[in-house]
Amino acid sequence: MAINIVVGDAAGIILGEIRVFMEQIVWRSNDVGQAVGVMPLVDVARYQSLLRFGNTILFQFDNGLPDWGGVLDTPRSWQAGHFQVNAYSGEHLLRLRTTGHNDVYRQYSVGDLFRSAIVAANGVEFTGLNVAVPWYGGNVHDVDYHYKPLLDAAKELTTDLSSADFYVTAEESGGLIRFTAHLDARRGRDHQGIALVDGRNITDPTMDEQGPIVNHWFTVGAGSSWYTRYVAETFDAVSENLYRRRDDSSIESRVSNSSMLEDIGEQKLAASSTPATAVTLRAIDQEPARFADYDVGDSLPVDIPRYGFEGFTTRVRVLGREFVPSGGTCTLLVEEYNL
Amino acid sequence: MKIVSWDGHLEINDGTNCEALFKYSYGLPTLEALTSERHNAAPVISGVKFPTDHMLPPLQIQVNNTANQDTIRRWLHQWFDGKDGRARVLIIADDDGSNQRQIYAVPLSLIQIEGGAAYQFVVSLKPDGAYDPHYRFQSTAETGEEWTVTASGQTHIVANEGEDEAYPVIRLTPTTAKATGYTYRRWIPIKWRNPVGVAQYPVDITGGGLNTAALVTAGKMQADGDDIMVQVNGSLVNRWLGGMNTTATKIWIPLSFQYVAPVTLVTSLGAGAVSYVEVSGDISGFPSSGIFMIGTEAIQYTSKVDNKSQFVGITRGAHGTTAASHSPGAQVDLIQHSVYMLYGNSAVTYTQPTSTPQPIFNLASSTNQVWVFNEFGENAVSRMGAWSYYIALTQYARAYSVGGLSGEKGLVGVWDYLGINYFSMSNVVSAADVIFENVCGIDTVNITAGELYRADEVESWGWELKHYGFVDGVAQTAGSTAMPASANTLLGWTQTINLTSLSGLATRYSFALRLRGTPGSGFYSFAGVNTVSVTLHSANTPGVTMNGELSNYPLAATVTNTTTGDAITVSFNMAIGQTLEIDVLNGTVTYLADSSRQGQAVRRQGSARPFWLPLVVGGNTIHFSDLGTGNVHIEFAFRERYYV
Numbered sequence: 001m002a003i004n005i006v007v008g009d010a011a012g013i014i015l016g017e018i019r020v021f022m023e024q025i026v027w028r029s030n031d032v033g034q035a036v037g038v039m040p041l042v043d044v045a046r047y048q049s050l051l052r053f054g055n056t057i058l059f060q061f062d063n064g065l066p067d068w069g070g071v072l073d074t075p076r077s078w079q080a081g082h083f084q085v086n087a088y089s090g091e092h093l094l095r096l097r098t099t100g101h102n103d104v105y106r107q108y109s110v111g112d113l114f115r116s117a118i119v120a121a122n123g124v125e126f127t128g129l130n131v132a133v134p135w136y137g138g139n140v141h142d143v144d145y146h147y148k149p150l151l152d153a154a155k156e157l158t159t160d161l162s163s164a165d166f167y168v169t170a171e172e173s174g175g176l177i178r179f180t181a182h183l184d185a186r187r188g189r190d191h192q193g194i195a196l197v198d199g200r201n202i203t204d205p206t207m208d209e210q211g212p213i214v215n216h217w218f219t220v221g222a223g224s225s226w227y228t229r230y231v232a233e234t235f236d237a238v239s240e241n242l243y244r245r246r247d248d249s250s251i252e253s254r255v256s257n258s259s260m261l262e263d264i265g266e267q268k269l270a271a272s273s274t275p276a277t278a279v280t281l282r283a284i285d286q287e288p289a290r291f292a293d294y295d296v297g298d299s300l301p302v303d304i305p306r307y308g309f310e311g312f313t314t315r316v317r318v319l320g321r322e323f324v325p326s327g328g329t330c331t332l333l334v335e336e337y338n339l
Numbered sequence: 340m341k342i343v344s345w346d347g348h349l350e351i352n353d354g355t356n357c358e359a360l361f362k363y364s365y366g367l368p369t370l371e372a373l374t375s376e377r378h379n380a381a382p383v384i385s386g387v388k389f390p391t392d393h394m395l396p397p398l399q400i401q402v403n404n405t406a407n408q409d410t411i412r413r414w415l416h417q418w419f420d421g422k423d424g425r426a427r428v429l430i431i432a433d434d435d436g437s438n439q440r441q442i443y444a445v446p447l448s449l450i451q452i453e454g455g456a457a458y459q460f461v462v463s464l465k466p467d468g469a470y471d472p473h474y475r476f477q478s479t480a481e482t483g484e485e486w487t488v489t490a491s492g493q494t495h496i497v498a499n500e501g502e503d504e505a506y507p508v509i510r511l512t513p514t515t516a517k518a519t520g521y522t523y524r525r526w527i528p529i530k531w532r533n534p535v536g537v538a539q540y541p542v543d544i545t546g547g548g549l550n551t552a553a554l555v556t557a558g559k560m561q562a563d564g565d566d567i568m569v570q571v572n573g574s575l576v577n578r579w580l581g582g583m584n585t586t587a588t589k590i591w592i593p594l595s596f597q598y599v600a601p602v603t604l605v606t607s608l609g610a611g612a613v614s615y616v617e618v619s620g621d622i623s624g625f626p627s628s629g630i631f632m633i634g635t636e637a638i639q640y641t642s643k644v645d646n647k648s649q650f651v652g653i654t655r656g657a658h659g660t661t662a663a664s665h666s667p668g669a670q671v672d673l674i675q676h677s678v679y680m681l682y683g684n685s686a687v688t689y690t691q692p693t694s695t696p697q698p699i700f701n702l703a704s705s706t707n708q709v710w711v712f713n714e715f716g717e718n719a720v721s722r723m724g725a726w727s728y729y730i731a732l733t734q735y736a737r738a739y740s741v742g743g744l745s746g747e748k749g750l751v752g753v754w755d756y757l758g759i760n761y762f763s764m765s766n767v768v769s770a771a772d773v774i775f776e777n778v779c780g781i782d783t784v785n786i787t788a789g790e791l792y793r794a795d796e797v798e799s800w801g802w803e804l805k806h807y808g809f810v811d812g813v814a815q816t817a818g819s820t821a822m823p824a825s826a827n828t829l830l831g832w833t834q835t836i837n838l839t840s841l842s843g844l845a846t847r848y849s850f851a852l853r854l855r856g857t858p859g860s861g862f863y864s865f866a867g868v869n870t871v872s873v874t875l876h877s878a879n880t881p882g883v884t885m886n887g888e889l890s891n892y893p894l895a896a897t898v899t900n901t902t903t904g905d906a907i908t909v910s911f912n913m914a915i916g917q918t919l920e921i922d923v924l925n926g927t928v929t930y931l932a933d934s935s936r937q938g939q940a941v942r943r944q945g946s947a948r949p950f951w952l953p954l955v956v957g958g959n960t961i962h963f964s965d966l967g968t969g970n971v972h973i974e975f976a977f978r979e980r981y982y983v
Contacts, residue, residue: 001424064627066623107772107814108812109776109812109847111812112809112811115811133534133811135535135536135537135778136535136778136809136812136847137537137776137778139727140729140774171623184535184538185536185537185538186536186595189626189675190572190595191572192571192572192573192938192939193573193928193935193936193938193939194936194938195926195938199949200926200949258730259727259729259730286469286925287922287927288925288927288936288938292627292642293626293627293628301938301939305948306386306947
C-alpha cells in the first residue's frame with residue numbers, strides 16, 4: 001500500500017511531496033475529517049515551508065480509497081524523535097471563515113443558501129473553495145446570518161433544515177490542489193452487488209441502538225406572545241404505538257416562517273422517532289466489497305448474523321471512514337438505511 | 340511430504356541447487372477462545388478467533404550447488420524478499436510427488452544458519468488468510484463436478500476427497516427456457532445529463548411510451564400490466580403505470596443519480612474485444628465497476644485506473660447491445676443503474692407497495708420532458724414532483740391547498756387546485772407564492788386551466804400577479820398576469836410562461852400574487868391553477884432508451900446441500916446460455932456474461948454461517964429446486980483442502 005502526499009501552499013499551488021508516516025486518515029459525513037501523521041526529527045528545516053499551517057495537502061492512495069484533501073493546521077506536537085502533523089479535510093475551509101453580518105436571505109433553498117454563503121465569503125477573500133452546482137430543491141427558508149461560521153451554517157442546513165449532505169472534494173489539477181464544495185440532496189450511491197460481511201471483509205463490529213427516542217415534537221417559532229407564536233407539531237404515530245409517546249420541544253426563536261418551522265420539526269422527528277442503530281466495524285480490502293467499491297455516503301448491504309435479536313442483515317449507509325495505514329484497515333461508522 | 344516449489348521456483352528443492360524441508364511437522368493454528376463471563380458460573384465460549392501470529396514451520400534450505408553459492412544466495416534473497424508484502428505460493432506434495440497442494444504466504448525473514456556444516460538458510464513464512472480462511476493447504480488442481488438439472492427436485496452427489504470442508508465456486512447456466520416466471524426483458528440505459536445529482540427522481544423508463552396494447556394482443560403481457568416489473572441493479576423496485584394497454588404506456592420508477600460528466604474516447608475503438616478503454620477526461624467520479632455507453636453500445640467494466648483514465652475488464656456489447664466501432668472523441672456516458680423491464684408472466688399479480696407514494700403528476704400523459712399536473716400535492720405525504728407554496732403571513736394569505744374555499748370557489752378536492760387566496764387583509768403587504776421546482780430545469784409553464792378572481796376593492800390597492808424563474812437561486816421575472824378586467828367574477832385563466840428567455844436555466848418557477856392595502860373584512864382575491872403542463876429542459880432530463888426485447892430466464896432456485904442442511908436461494912434474471920457464478924469462499928456473485936457483480940442474487944437460508952454452501956468431507960448430496968425449471972447446467976469447482 002502506498003500513499004502519495006502532495007503539499008500545496010494556501011492557494012493550492014503545489015510545492016512538492018513529503019513522506020509522512022500516517023497514523024490515521026478520516027473521512028466524515030457532513031463534518032470535518034482529520035489526518036494525523038508523524039515525521040522524524042531529521043533535517044526538519046527543509047519541511048518548514050511545506051508544513052506551514054494553512055497549507056493544503058492531498059493524499060493519493062493505491063488501494064482504491066478516494067483522494068483525501070485538506071488543510072494543515074494546529075496542533076503540532078514535538079516529541080522525542082518525531083513531531084506530529086495534523087491536517088483537516090476540505091470541510092475545514094468552511095470552519096475558517098464566517099458569513100458577513102446582516103446577510104439576509106429570503107425564500108432560499110438550502111442549496112442556494114450554501115452556495116450564496118460561500119460565494120459571499122469568497123467575495124471578501126477567497127475561501128479556497130469553489131462551489132459545485134448545489135441541489136436547489138427542498139423547501140425554501142428565510143435566514144439571517146451574522147458572522148456565523150460557514151461550517152456551522154452548512155451543518156444547520158443539512159441537519160435542521162433538510163436531510164441534504166454537504167462535503168468538499170479535492171483534486172490535483174493544473175499544478176494546484178483544488179477544493180470544491182458540494183451540497184447534494186443525498187451524497188453517495190446505493191450499491192446492490194457488493195456487501196460487508198462479518199468474518200469476510202469486516203471484523204470487530206460493535207453495534208449500539210441509540211436514543212433518545214422522541215416521537216412527538218413541538219417546534220416553537222418567534223413571537224412576542226403565545227397567541228402569535230407559531231408552533232409546529234410533528235409526530236410519528238407508528239413510533240408512538242411502538243415505544244409509547246415521547247414529547248420534546250425545540251425553541252427556534254429566530255424562525256417566524258411556518259413552513260420552515262415544520263421542516264425543522266420533520267427533520268427532528270425523522271432523526272429521533274426510531275432508535276438509531278449505529279455500527280462501527282473494521283473493514284479490510286477484500287471481496288465482496290473492496291475499498292474502491294464504496295465511499296462515505298454510499299449505502300450497501302451488511303451481514304452480521306451474530307448481532308441483534310435476529311441478526312443484523314440489512315442495508316447500511318457509510319457515515320464515516322477512518323483509514324489506518326499501519327493495519328491496512330478502515331474503521332467504518334455506518335447506520336441502518338432504508339432505500 | 341516434500342517441497343515442490345516456491346513462487347514457481349523449482350530450484351528450491353531440485354536436489355541440484357537446493358534442498359528444502361520444513362524443520363518440523365505442521366500443526367494447527369492456535370485458536371483463541373472468545374468467552375463471555377457470567378456471575379456464579381463459568382464463562383461461556385461464544386466463538387473462537389484465529390491468531391494473528393500464526394506462522395508456517397520454519398523452512399530450512401540447504402544449498403547444494405556450492406560451486407555457485409553466490410548465485411544461489413542471490414536467488415534466495417530475491418525469492419524471499421518480502422518487502423512488497425505480496426503473498427506467494429508454496430507448493431508441497433506427498434513424498435512420491437503426487438497430491439500437490441499449495442498455500443500462500445509472505446516471507447518475513449531469510450536467515451543463514453550460523454555454524455551449520457553446510458551453507459544453509461531458514462525462512463519464516465506467514466500464511467495469508469486472504470487465500471484460505473483457516474490456513475489450510477489447497478489442492479493445486481481444481482476438482483470439477485458437473486451436472487445438468489432437467490427437473491426441479493433433482494439431486495446430485497458432489498464428493499469432497501480432501502481433509503477439510505471445501506468452498507466451491509458454483510456456476511449455473513440455464514440452457515433451455517423455463518416454464519414459469521417472466522419470459523421477456525428489455526434493457527433500458529438511462530443517462531443522467533444534468534450537472535446536479537438528485538435523489539428519488541421519477542423517470543419514465545419507456546422514454547415516451549411503450550405500445551403495451553400490441554404486447555397484450557400478442558399474448559406477451561397481461562392486460563392490466565400486473566406482470567410488468569422493473570429490476571434496478573438486480574433488485575425489483577416499485578413502479579407505476581400510466582395508460583396501460585395503450586400504444587403509449589408509461590412506466591415510472593424513482594431513481595437516484597449523481598452527476599458524472601461524460602468523457603471521450605482517446606483513440607478509435609474497433610468492434611472486437613479489448614482489454615481496456617482509454618478516455619480523455621476525469622473518471623474519478625465513475626464507480627469502481629459499472630457500465631458506460633458509447634453510441635448505442637453498452638460496455639461493462641470491472642475496474643478502472645483513474646490516473647490513466649482507463650476502464651479495465653471490458654465486456655463489449657453488454658446487456659443485449661451490439662459491439663460497434665467508435666471514433667476518437669466519441670462520447671462516453673456513465674450508466675448509473677442497470678435497469679431491466681420484465682414481463683411475460685401470466686400467473687403473477689401485482690400489489691403496489693405503499694412504501695413510496697407515486698409521483699403527483701399525471702402518469703399517462705406526462706413524459707420525461709413534459710410533466711402534466713391535474714393535482715399538485717398531498718397533505719402529509721411526500722409525492723415526487725409535488726408543488727409547494729410559501730406564505731409569508733399566514734393570517735392574510737393562504738394557498739388553496741390548505742383547505743380551499745367553499746363559497747367563492749368550489750374545489751374538487753384538496754390539492755386539486757393550487758393557488759393563492761387572500762382574505763381579511765389589514766394594512767400590510769402580504770405575500771404568498773406557489774412554487775414548482777425541478778433539478779433538470781424548466782423551460783415553459785403552460786397553465787391550461789386556471790382561475791382568477793378579484794374583489795372590486797383591489798383596484799384601489801394594487802394587483803400584482805408575477806411569474807418568476809429562479810436561476811442559480813436568484814429570482815428573475817418571467818412574466819406577469821394582468822388584473823382581471825371584471826371584479827367579483829370568476830374568470831378562466833390560461834397562460835404560457837416562457838422561462839427560456841431568462842439569463843440562465845431556471846430550476847424553480849413560482850407565481851406570486853401581491854396585494855396591498857386596508858380593505859375591509861370579507862375581502863378576498865385569488866389566483867389558482869388546476870391543470871398545468873411543465874416543459875422541462877430536455878438537454879438535462881434523463882436520456883432514456885428502451886432497447887429491444889430479449890428472452891429472459893428467471894432463475895429462482897433453492898440449492899441445498901442435504902448432507903449438511905445448508906441452503907441458498909438464487910434469484911436472478913438472465914439470458915439463456917449465460918452463467919451466474921457463485922463463489923462460496925469469497926462470498927461474491929458474478930454474472931459472467933458481463934462480469935458484473937450480482938451479490939444481491941444469493942441469499943443464505945437457515946441459520947447464520949460463515950460460508951453459504953460448504954462441502955463437507957465425503958459425499959455431499961446437492962438438491963436443486965426451481966418450479967418450472969428449464970435445463971440448468973451446474974458446475975461445482977473447488978480445491979480440496981488439507982491440513983498439511
